[in-house]
Amino acid sequence: MVSGKHxxxxxxxxxxxxxxxxxxxxxxxxxxxKDPAGTWFFDAYFIGRTTLSGGAPRAAAFAEWLLASPxxxxxxxxxxxxxxxxxxxxxxxxxxxxxxVEILLGREEAGGPEYLQVLLSGEIRNLAFEVCAPLECxxxxxxxxxxxxxxxxx
Numbered sequence: 001m002v003s004g005k006h007x008x009x010x011x012x013x014x015x016x017x018x019x020x021x022x023x024x025x026x027x028x029x030x031x032x033x034k035d036p037a038g039t040w041f042f043d044a045y046f047i048g049r050t051t052l053s054g055g056a057p058r059a060a061a062f063a064e065w066l067l068a069s070p071x072x073x074x075x076x077x078x079x080x081x082x083x084x085x086x087x088x089x090x091x092x093x094x095x096x097x098x099x100x101v102e103i104l105l106g107r108e109e110a111g112g113p114e115y116l117q118v119l120l121s122g123e124i125r126n127l128a129f130e131v132c133a134p135l136e137c138x139x140x141x142x143x144x145x146x147x148x149x150x151x152x153x154x
Contacts, residue, residue, distance in 0.1 A: 011059070015028055029043070029045055032081070044118055048091050048093070050082070051088070062079060072110065082101035
């Protein structure tokens, strides 16, 4: 369930859930925004803040993708937010890590709730990795998702 917690600027979408089955429920989130120094970033639970090298155009494309009306029936669409980009300055990612962040938005059945997943993968020192337990919001509240996307466009 979406927690409704968000920043007043940029995109921040939060929900309650557990990252790994059997662990306690926690606040999960993903965010896209611009820090005071003007650097665009992506932030998510357990990854920490990383650079969004596509900057404002990439952030706007993401917001517009989120704001597109979903089909009525079953669907799944994806957005590649970060595509194999080298990272630096993260407390949780080694410098030089090539990070890929894919966002999935969909519905498993007609009339059912929408879901959102954040899939993380990449490469560290020529070794590929994939996070096997995706960040997942089981039930997206469309109004909150659209409000967060609209903040990113302002």
